[in-house]
Amino acid sequence: MVMVIAVFGASGTLGNSVARALLRDSTHFQVRAVTRNPNNPDVLALADKGAVVIKADMNDRESLVPALKGADGCFVATNVPFSDPMCQELEYQQGECVADVCMAMKVKHIVFNAQSHVSKVIGVKARHYDAKAYINDYMNERELPLTSVILPFAYENFLGEFKPEKYQQHEYTIGIPMGDLPLSMMSVKQLGEAVYFIFCNRASTVGKTFSLVGDKLTIKEIASTLTSHLRPNVVRDMKITLPEFQKQNCLNPGNDDITNMFDFLHKVTQRFSIETSRKLIPDLLTFDQWVSQNRETILKLILK
Numbered sequence: 001m002v003m004v005i006a007v008f009g010a011s012g013t014l015g016n017s018v019a020r021a022l023l024r025d026s027t028h029f030q031v032r033a034v035t036r037n038p039n040n041p042d043v044l045a046l047a048d049k050g051a052v053v054i055k056a057d058m059n060d061r062e063s064l065v066p067a068l069k070g071a072d073g074c075f076v077a078t079n080v081p082f083s084d085p086m087c088q089e090l091e092y093q094q095g096e097c098v099a100d101v102c103m104a105m106k107v108k109h110i111v112f113n114a115q116s117h118v119s120k121v122i123g124v125k126a127r128h129y130d131a132k133a134y135i136n137d138y139m140n141e142r143e144l145p146l147t148s149v150i151l152p153f154a155y156e157n158f159l160g161e162f163k164p165e166k167y168q169q170h171e172y173t174i175g176i177p178m179g180d181l182p183l184s185m186m187s188v189k190q191l192g193e194a195v196y197f198i199f200c201n202r203a204s205t206v207g208k209t210f211s212l213v214g215d216k217l218t219i220k221e222i223a224s225t226l227t228s229h230l231r232p233n234v235v236r237d238m239k240i241t242l243p244e245f246q247k248q249n250c251l252n253p254g255n256d257d258i259t260n261m262f263d264f265l266h267k268v269t270q271r272f273s274i275e276t277s278r279k280l281i282p283d284l285l286t287f288d289q290w291v292s293q294n295r296e297t298i299l300k301l302i303l304k
Contacts, residue, residue, distance in 0.1 A: 005199060006032040006067045006074040006107075008058060008098065010051070011040040013156070014077040014113055014191055021192030022199070023049045029199070034067045058094040064101040073109035073199055074102060078135060079128075082254025088127035095135030103142055109202050111195050112136060114148040114209065118264045126261040128254070147198050148209040151191065152184035152272055155214070155290045164226060164235045164302050172302055173238040174226075176219050177245040177262050183222070184272040186214030187285050194280040210280065213272035215287040222287065229291045230299060242266070 005022055009015030010033035022029040023046065033051040035043050047053050056063040058078065068074060078094045080087040095112075102110055115132035119125050139146045158164070164172035176183065194212055198205045217225070219237040226235040240248070246259040278284045291298065 002028060002030050003072040003199065004030045004032065004070060006034050006054070006071045007051075008034045008056075008067075008075060009077045009079070010035045010046055010053075011037060011043050012077065012079070013188055015075065016042050016046070017189050017192035018075045018111075018195045019046050019051055019192070020049070021196040023051060025196070026050055032067055032071065058098055059090070061097050061101055064098060065105070068098075068101050068105040068107055071105065071107050073111070073202075074098070074107055075111045075113075075195055077113040078132065080131075082127070082257060087254075088125075088131045091128075091131035092134050092138075095131070096138055099135070099139050099142060099144060102144060107145075109145050109147070109199065109206060110139065111147045111149060111198055112139060113191075114150050116150065116264070116268070118260060122260075122264055122267055124256075124260040124263065126257045126264060128257055129261060129264070145206050147205045147207070149191070149194060149198070150209060150211040150272075151188055152186055152211075152213050152270070154188040155185055155285075155287060155294075156188060158226075158291075159294070159297060159301060163298070166302065167236070170233050172226075172233060172235045174219055174223055174235060175238040175240045175245065175248070176222075177240050177242045177259075178219050178265065179239075179241075180218055180220075181266060182216040182218050183265070184213045184216050184270050185287060186212055186277070187290050190214070190281050190283075190285060193283070194277070197280040210276065211270070211272045212277045212280070213274055214277065214281075214284050214290070216272070216274070217287055225288050225291055226298070228288075229295050230302075233299075233302065 007019045031051040033046045038053045054067045056067045080091040114136040115129040117133040118129045223235040249255040
């Protein structure tokens with residue numbers, strides 16, 4: 001039987017990864033690529049592979065009905081940029097809208113990109129975490145057929161906000177305030193493989209939470225791995241503290257949220273399991289493998 005799966009955020013990294021993974025098995029899955037921008041090149045590429053593109057806005061319940069009516073399952077990832085002062089409230093509203101329409105449409109399986117409570121556990125806000133945690137609570141309170149997936153720090157962050165910064169000729173630094181604690185990480189582009197497994201195994205995955213991880217390394221070990229692939233360039237751990245990180249990035253929207261996220265990672269033991277993750281993602285990438293695959297991209301970023 002072919003299952004109809006609505007994938008929200010089809011133009012984003014997570015939704016696009018999920019849609020692509022499901023589209024590789026057209027015998028079992030029909031994908032509805034749900035997006036606010038159906039003309040996005042990544043969405044058009046999904047359409048070329050067989051996805052049905054549906055325009056919808058997660059803030060507009062009416063627009064969600066065509067996306068979810070008759071769907072067997074859906075993948076939900078919510079996100080509102082820190083530049084919006086109401087980002088947590090708006091993100092929660094997105095999740096609430098989707099959850100309510102899923103309930104009305106009797107969707108049989110929801111996979112949600114959840115997160116941990118930060119404000120409840122350590123008393124400070126990390127709005128991008130807290131919004132997802134409260135959405136997850138809302139879905140569970142309504143007894144929706146839910147599987148939650150929690151992602152760690154993304155390898156892809158080393159291509160963006162946390163890319164190695166030039167210190168001097170051939171020397172670069174990474175400013176991540178983790179001290180000597182290991183950082184759980186994975187390539188979030190592999191999420192699709194995990195969600196594919198979850199939808200294929202509904203009976204054993206509904207009601208469960210999967211905390212995925214590809215590697216656990218200290219910042220010193222991360223720097224050493226980057227150096228091994230980027231020579232003659234050398235990458236070092238800046239050894240930045242949480243207060244220094246907060247002060248250094250004080251003008252960035254969401255700076256306090258990111259600082260508090262790292263504070264949470266310092267104080268709370270994370271339950272990310274490489275062994276479990278590999279069951280869902282057989283070709284799970286280590287950080288070393290990911291850097292090897294992305295070496296040229298990283299070099300272009302740091303040398304420009």
